Amino acid sequence: MNTLYVVGLGPGKEEFLTGQARKALEQSQVLCGYTVYVDLVAPLFPEKETYTSPMKKELDRCRWAMETAQSGKDVALVCSGDAGVYGMAGLLLQLSPQYPGVEIEVVAGVTAALSGGAVLGAPLGHDFCVISLSDLLTPWEMIEKRLRCAAWGDFCLCLYNPCSHKRADYLAKACDILLAEGKSPDTVCGWVRNIGRDGQSAQVLSLKELRDAKLDMFTTVFIGSSTTQEISGRMVTPRGYEKKCEW
Amino acid sequence: MNTLYVVGLGPGKEEFLTGQARKALEQSQVLCGYTVYVDLVAPLFPEKETYTSPMKKELDRCRWAMETAQSGKDVALVCSGDAGVYGMAGLLLQLSPQYPGVEIEVVAGVTAALSGGAVLGAPLGHDFCVISLSDLLTPWEMIEKRLRCAAWGDFCLCLYNPCSHKRADYLAKACDILLAEGKSPDTVCGWVRNIGRDGQSAQVLSLKELRDAKLDMFTTVFIGSSTTQEISGRMVTPRGYEKKCEW
Known part of the structure; x- marks a missing residue:
């Protein structure tokens, strides 16, 4: 065989x-x-x-x-x-x-949620959702519903295919949905472009800044939960040890 | 430094x-x-x-x-x-x-959602959530809320820490929540134990069977979306190419 x-x-x-x-x-x-x-x-x-x-x-x-x-x-x-x-x-x-x-x-291989996460710090250190914003194979209504559910559950999100030439405004639309469902405009977010390739770049920014960021299809986007923090320029979602341990 | x-x-x-x-x-x-x-x-x-x-x-x-x-x-x-x-x-x-x-x-490294997914087939081939059922650091109410949101969004789920000695019934509780929120009892699910180690084992089964499965803390659990299928014994969540391509 x-x-x-x-x-x-x-x-x-x-x-x-x-x-x-x-x-x-x-x-x-x-x-x-x-x-x-x-x-x-x-x-x-x-x-x-x-x-x-x-x-x-x-x-x-x-x-x-x-x-x-x-x-x-x-x-x-x-x-x-x-x-x-x-x-x-x-x-x-x-x-x-x-x-x-x-x-x-x-x-199996290291998907962008993990490799990009390592570049930013530890954005997916607690429960998270992975959603693709590409509507080539998925109706936009389904994507929108999943974004709403991710916001209701206060999940961290990792967004694949956040935009392309034809879908230049999809990331802004997604951010608007998350904001409308209660995510704070100050939610800690990040993006990584060309992960693990020449010209890799990354930024930690707020959800309201992400909404207006001009990204491309080579970028992976991370949106924090309500507990995600920026620590020394890194994006970190605590697991919660600080609540149980002598700090 | x-x-x-x-x-x-x-x-x-x-x-x-x-x-x-x-x-x-x-x-x-x-x-x-x-x-x-x-x-x-x-x-x-x-x-x-x-x-x-x-x-x-x-x-x-x-x-x-x-x-x-x-x-x-x-x-x-x-x-x-x-x-x-x-x-x-x-x-x-x-x-x-x-x-x-x-x-x-x-x-970064290959997390159990990916390594276990490869053993089962392609359970996380479309949007998915990763949730830990351990309530050592997370209130159970938060875990329950996230399970509900994952069900509403028809996400695939990967569950970490599905049970332990002290939390023997947590997986059954989680399945009951998903069933109550509308997931079909026939949803295709799977589990993998000792991923990538000696004695690795795995099973594809329905959500109603998973509810009564006796698993342990060395196991990672996968719960399909409404589109997840069992194909020749593997667990597969289609991306959706079959809707757009000459099949």
């Missing part, structure tokens, strides 16, 4: 790969994925066959990977961040009944 | 370390943390000084790490999973103003 590894690469540079991910790439004869992600790891394995496809061609890419595995090769389909969180693992598993004889192995 | 690395180890075995985490451990003169986690990595660095402390001694451990860094050593405080998600990064950053001259570097 041939194996199709679906591999989370982490945020970018080689240092964020796990040993398990590196081993899966080594054991594969073919590396495939979205062009940008394959380009991140192909230089580590210059002898390997690669297959890249552009954004919005996810189904084609997954079918190609399945067919190639079925034809007798071990294949690694690479994803940035984690393989499962907004990654290709789900789509491959949905397709899997159509491709008997292919064993799918999911290899 | 001395560096205190707070390092997410991933779920357990060496293969889940990122290159960045390994490098931080290599560069440290002292490895410290909860006994179980130090034991996972100390064998990789037999020459290094170690300091371990038991559970519920988090503040002492962090103070020891800060003092040791301030005294002139580079220190790695290790956490299982990620350094930030219910990890020690937040507590260290809260203490940091008391320890000038110590540079805290947060090193």
